[in-house]
Amino acid sequence: MAETVLQVKSVTKHFPGVVALNQVDFNNYAGEIHALVGENGAGKSTLIKVIAGAYQPDGGEIIFGGQKTVWDSPHQSREAGISVIYQEFNLFPDLTVAENIFMGNEPLKAFRLIDYPKMIKESDELLSKFGICIEPLKKVKDLSVAEQQMVEIAKGMCNQTKLFILDEPTAGISDQEAETLFERLAVLKAEGVSVIYISHRLGEIFQIADRVTVLKDGNLVDTFDTKAIDKNTLVSKMVGRDLEDIYPPKGGEAGGEALSIKSLSVGHLVKDVSFSLRQGEILGLAGLVGSRRTELAHGLFGSLPITAGSYKLGGREVSATNPQASIRSGLGFLTEDRKNEGLVLGQSIEANITMPILAQFANNSLVDFKREKNFCQQEMDKYAIVAKSGEVLVNNLSGGNQQKVLFSRWVQACGGVLILDEPTRGVDVGAKVEIYKIIRDLAESGLAILLISSELQEVVGMCDRVVVMKEGRLAGELENDQISEESIMHLATLSRENFVCD
């Protein structure tokens, strides 16, 4: 058995009202890739932050390199040889690759001046050792996401890292780039470096990881050898319940055509997309990250300019050039980025719900607060939004409740067609189940729903029909029994090299 690099012993971490980690055990060997999986809210981030010293555990201990350690700050763990690569990189965009790699660790010459030639030479050596072709004098902001990731890894190697922690490294990169990443990880592994790998993509976990640990609601479920477990078992361990309990039954009669899109193009982003959506139907819009599903939605909503083609809402041609016109013609759009594009966090639940329809609560521009308050109280009851009153700032709500505020807003504002972009991102399983029920109920009440989601399971579980996009174009359409994670993936990645099927 290889040397144990990291041992986490019954670590517990509390936050007010939440047990984020409950006596979790975890260990990592040298030269091992250990995957960490679980639903949102399972405690993966907290565990990583405890290991990296960003949080101090309330109980239990961490043994790193054979020694019991208590980190006071992430800085100490970094010095000791732990590198965490978060989804948001810790790089300085206006500095060069070499400067970033040697940040805080620069080779010096006389008078404490930086020895640039040496730094550049060593960067080059470090990068080429991993077969990475990046010019050390390039600025980091000019690199692709995948290249920046490589710079992070090179920086970690420069700091004598013994344990790399990668938090969803493939979320923002293409499959081809992901393959390159896997190759580099194999090199690290061969060097005896230990890796903790967090990902929602189970396929790649089976491809690269030696072991996989499942967390659920802050508890350790178990650690498995990837060779000794299959994908379905892993999913049921993560979710902790059967899929039938999560998704409401499909069905319901689809009515007349609510939205029909003809050869729509949005700049260079979306090209020649056509499909239609009927009343009472949930249509999935699937595809990989970067397949421009969100851009298509922005085109329909008037927040990105349509450059060719047209679309009809309820049989009428629409030519909206701004969101206000789209809303008037019956479209609602629940955006994927709740904090930046959806909510005004510093304002009340009421103000957030009535945002697009404020005029309905006003007489001669004066807001009728009583009417607004009564209405919002009804909405909060209807969607089971948990808060003391409608005056509570949305900032103080959980992810699930925030999302329900947005549902309330858009169901009221839209007149027939509702676009939902990643409606369950960042909410816990319980809230997810509630949201799925809300979506199905809306469809049954006659609303036409376009559901954009990157969670294949969700698309399969919720949608009556699925259209798949690839690189800004429509790749295909699936109905009824044709809908499966495999068939969607097949369309989404068709003709792509290097894709490894589950």
Add this chain to the structure above:
Amino acid sequence: MSGTTINLERAETSRLAQAKPFFQKYGLYVFLVLLILIAVSTSPQFLAPRNIQNLLTEGAPLGMAALGQTFVILTAGLDLSVGSLMSSVAVIATSIAPDNVMILPIFLIAIAFGALVGFVNGWLVTKRKVSPFLATLATMIVLQGLRFAWTKGAPLSGHLPPGFRVLGTGTLLSIPVNLWALGFLILVFAIVLYRTTYGRKLYLVGGNPRAAFLSGIHADRVIIAAYMICAVLASIAGLFLVGYVGSVDNWVGKGYELDSIAAVMMGGASFKGGKGGIFGSLAGVLVLIVIYNLVLLLGFPIQTQLVVKGLVIILAASFYLTRGD
């Protein structure tokens, strides 16, 4: 993983909110009371009716300017052209025939001029994406230049209609006329801010312009209107100021832009927008004018006013304001 992150953040904020002491919420008012107590105990004249009246008369134009500045700062902007606009309006008023019949036309011209300047500011900020600092700095300089070109740099030899002196220094029912005017403006703009859909939209756009836009709010129009409200109020403030001072040079409104910004910020606003309000800003104005008054009453050299003012702003900022809040 974002689910956990959100939960944790929420836990952090609620803990902060609980720990947030009383004076972080009402800090400015506590501060103002303390300042007045100091004033009363160190100078017996402070509470004399005559002094209170002087103090408020002198402070009214700043109150008007701060009222307008509040609207702009709520949009995550700021208006540096306020002082220059006040001076320009004063010059315009003095350049028109010194006849009481002209008071109403002067007001109308000043308001129209202010609306134009505000529109230019708002247009630059929204349609041309110029940063509010640069846009209003440029407007400030252009107005200054126009004023100089018009007056040739010399103090104006013209005269105001005598009625202006009454507006600036007179009383009605033993309350200064300009305080009546300030009170009226506060009433109007408090209704605009707290009762109308426009006021609600202003907070929404200030809090998250992207989300507001995607909810069908014409964010640009809301922001342009805020700059216009600010400039119109600055113009009115300029007229009352020139009425109070009585004579006009090119610099009569100098410093009002920064004083009004300081007052609004002390009143709990944030340069990130979406936060603050009229009554906080007015309390900020009171802090500033009480300091001025106190320095005079205590017989300190006039030059120390600025030192004391700066120190008090620092004190207020470190006493109850939190960064980025």
